[in-house]
Amino acid sequence: MNQIACLELFRVSIKSSILLRITQIEVEFYPYQVVRAKTALELACPDVVSCADIIAVAARNLVLMIGGPYYTVKLGRKDSLTSTDYTVDENLPKPTMLMNQIIQIFQSRGFFVQEMVALSGAHTIGFSHCKEFSSTLYNYSKTSESTPSYNPRFSQALRNACTNYNQNPTLSVFNDVMSPNKFDNMYFQNLPKGLGEAGEAPWCRGSTLVLG
Numbered sequence: 001m002n003q004i005a006c007l008e009l010f011r012v013s014i015k016s017s018i019l020l021r022i023t024q025i026e027v028e029f030y031p032y033q034v035v036r037a038k039t040a041l042e043l044a045c046p047d048v049v050s051c052a053d054i055i056a057v058a059a060r061n062l063v064l065m066i067g068g069p070y071y072t073v074k075l076g077r078k079d080s081l082t083s084t085d086y087t088v089d090e091n092l093p094k095p096t097m098l099m100n101q102i103i104q105i106f107q108s109r110g111f112f113v114q115e116m117v118a119l120s121g122a123h124t125i126g127f128s129h130c131k132e133f134s135s136t137l138y139n140y141s142k143t144s145e146s147t148p149s150y151n152p153r154f155s156q157a158l159r160n161a162c163t164n165y166n167q168n169p170t171l172s173v174f175n176d177v178m179s180p181n182k183f184d185n186m187y188f189q190n191l192p193k194g195l196g197e198a199g200e201a202p203w204c205r206g207s208t209l210v211l212g
Contacts, residue, residue, distance in 0.1 A: 034058070052077035066125060068183030095132040124187040125180060127172040130162030137162060151193040 034054055041049045053075050060073050093102045106116040130137075136147045137159050146155040158173060165171045174180040176187045 049075075050077050050079045052079055062125075063183055066181060066183045095128065096135070121185065121187060123175040124183055124185070125176065127174050127180075129169070130158075130165035130171045130173065131169055133158075134162060134165055154193040 034051060037054050037058075038049070038051055041054070053073075056073050056075075056077065060071060064070050091105075093105050097105075103113060103116065106113075106119075111119070136150070137155065138145065140146050146159065150158075157177075161173045162171060176182075176184075176190060178186045178190065
């Protein structure tokens with residue numbers, strides 16, 4: 001839900017994008033909760049509440065449910081009439097990107113580095129697919145199985161959890177293995193241990209290190 005909310009922050013087409021990048025499990029449950037909410041609202045007040053507003057409010061409520069702060073959501077977003085998967089891919093940071101690339105993406109949308117770091121805290125819940133950061137875990141170099149910047153025990157735990165990622169592309173691990181269902185700052189505390197190139201970058205780059 002928070003990733004979809006990020007799409008809205010980046011002004012990416014929302015109404016259809018929630019149905020574009022989903023697994024079979026998600027097809028059966030996750031996005032259609034938004035569709036069900038939209039249907040109920042359309043029956044009560046047609047053409048008033050957008051899917052974008054539903055997503056924004058749902059993301060806020062989720063943060064509140066897991067112990068995060070309450071914040072006011074400004075309503076009145078409009079849904080796009082079209083949406084394509086490549087538009088979504090082009091507008092979201094990727095786990096393999098370097099930090100300067102991610103900063104450029106956020107800055108192009110009007111965000112400061114401080115805001116980018118704060119938004120990355122949404123990773124305190126959710127998960128990452130093993131395939132997205134496997135290059136840092138397996139056969140990293142001739143002298144190291146994984147990137148040396150990773151905590152060795154954490155790196156081994158990730159390798160164990162992701163062993164069959166080639167056979168199962170949906171295999172994933174929690175971004176915050178210590179408290180995956182709690183809104184806290186453990187994600188930032190765990191960053192030095194490493195979880196994907198984009199994940200480890202914020203704590204080791206000068207422009208963001210001071211924010212820690």
